[in-house]
């Protein structure tokens with residue numbers, strides 16, 4: 394019996410070292426240590442052996458079992474490690490390869506496209522593109538635009554005020570160049586600009602007349618519904634010279650409207666009020682869906698609500714009081730005059746592309762954005 398156990402030891406060692414993969418090792422385990430294996434049967438039958446054989450057979454048998462168990466565990470681990478290495482090498486993924494199918498290149502956001510389209514039109518008319526701060530002084534956003542402190546028209550553009558205290562206690566009024574910072578006159582409030590019109594003032598401070606600028610940029614208001622978001626985009630326009638009239642404003646906006654909405658468009662101006670223009674107007678473009686008739690497919694046109702007109706922007710002749718704030722930069726209201734206009738980029742894009750809800754521009758839903766490829 395002991396001899397047989399030693400044979401099993403040798404056979405086991407040989408089988409395990411012959412096993413060339415984890416599956417073969419497992420086969421050896423079943424064959425030598427499994428429930429039906431010879432060694433298992435021997436050990437199970439010890440009780441039936443003559444008493445003097447039980448000790449030696451049990452001792453050797455268990456020793457062989459432990460040895461083979463150890464060899465099997467070791468062989469299994471070795472094979473599994475090797476097989477994993479092989480798999481890792483074979484299935485390595487080159488993340489620099491294009492995907493399948495290749496991912497389409499990205500494209501501009503519809504608002505960016507619309508902004509650039511507007512810029513291109515005005516650059517073609519000789520305007521310069523300027524940009525300015527979104528965090529603005531009360532002076533530029535309101536006071537110098539002829540909204541005196543406390544004027545009720547300020548309430549029409551409720552906004553977000555920046556807590557000056559959040560900038561630190563009593564910030565030293567010195568710029569990064571060491572020069573003293575001049576705080577503009579009027580209320581010392583700092584706010585997120587409610588429109589791009591402050592750039593009328595900053596533009597005129599920077600450049601003597603004549604001036605032809607457009608200013609795209611973000612603006613902020615405390616508003617939120619299907620046609621208003623707390624942040625949106627505007628393009629401001631300013632043209633000042635010696636003999637610029639309301640007729641020039643009309644012609645400029647007609648050119649603009651036809652470039653954006655089609656060559657058959659017309660524009661009309663209606664009286665309105667803005668503190669910084671006099672007279673002030675609102676500008677409508679003839680509806681491009683119904684051709685200005687108000688009727689579409691035998692029904693009331695849904696785009697212009699049957700009116701034949703779509704409101705696109707606010708405008709007017711620069712109020713002489715506004716020139717009063719930039720008089721030292723060459724803007725003498727007795728010598729120069731001009732017009733200003735301001736439009737919402739989202740509004741232009743919504744009209745042009747039939748987008749029903751302003752918030753869709755900011756949801757980042759690719760199903761919507763992909764339509765602007």
Ligand code: PHE
Pocket residue numbers: 587588589590629630667670707708709733734735736
């Ligand atoms: N700033 C005005 C607004 O946001 C638009 C405007 C700009 C009106 C320039 C007249 C002149 O409503």
